[in-house]
Amino acid sequence: MPKVSDEHREARRRQILEAAMRSFLRGGFQESSMSDIIAESGLSAGAIYGHFASKSEIVAAVASEVLEGGLAAMKEMREPDGTPSHPLDLIQRLVAGLMERAGGTALPVQVWGRAVIDPELRAMFGTVVPAIRAVIADQIALWMHETCGVPDDVAVARGAELAPLMTGILQGGITQAELLDGFDLTAYLALAAPLFEPPAA
Structure with missing residues (x-):
């Protein structure tokens, strides 16, 4: 399996954070769920959890x-x-x-x-x-x-x-x-x- 580059991981991380920001802007921290962030990002749940273990980590x-x-x-x-x-x-x-x-x-x-x-x-x-x-x-x-x-x-x-x-x-x-x-x-x-x-x- 090819090794994922640091640049690719950082691009994915940014994609997740930008999706989370859009979700939080619409619904706030409390109302936005991990499902909302996953849907907004267009990535799989596994891709999200590969970078962040929880919504709390994304909020931070x-x-x-x-x-x-x-x-x-x-x-x-x-x-x-x-x-x-x-x-x-x-x-x-x-x-x-x-x-x-x-x-x-x-x-x-x-x-x-x-x-x-x-x-x-x-x-x-x-x-x-x-x-x-x-x-x-x-x-x-x-x-x-x-x-x-x-x-x-x-x-x-x-x-x-x-x-x-x-x-x-x-x-x-x-x-x-x-x-x-x-x-x-x-x-x-x-x-x-x-x-x-x-x-x-």
Whole structure:
């Protein structure tokens, strides 16, 4: 029997995860069954179980895709002239990366809700969210120090203060974008711009 290549296994795994995402987007984590995922994927049950032992494993893998998808899109941002990009540009990149990997706002909201009762997802949050906050804090500090002339130690402290707040604003915006028709997520995030002004002397 010919050996299955790593590339083939990864392609199959991606096919399963994408099918699971579509199923979860329609029916949610709770209502979607393994039968639904199998039917959506077009693969046999054996092919699915060859990659994932249970629906819980698929849910965890999808959650990882959603959470780490946003993080993968984040890195220090600079303009073509070398000056730091505004922190909100980094936030918008995070949103774009998150929504591209998740296919919209519904899955992130579902993942956050399930993490309340799922210890594995809660632990995942405990790793990914601090990493996201760290990148946001660094961009804020870079912007304030190099663009606004704020002393480095003050800029670093301000970045550390604002990063958790921006994470909460981001989650709130994505939740509202999912639940409220016509909600403008870009305009909502832009309202945070005054937070990045230099602190009063």
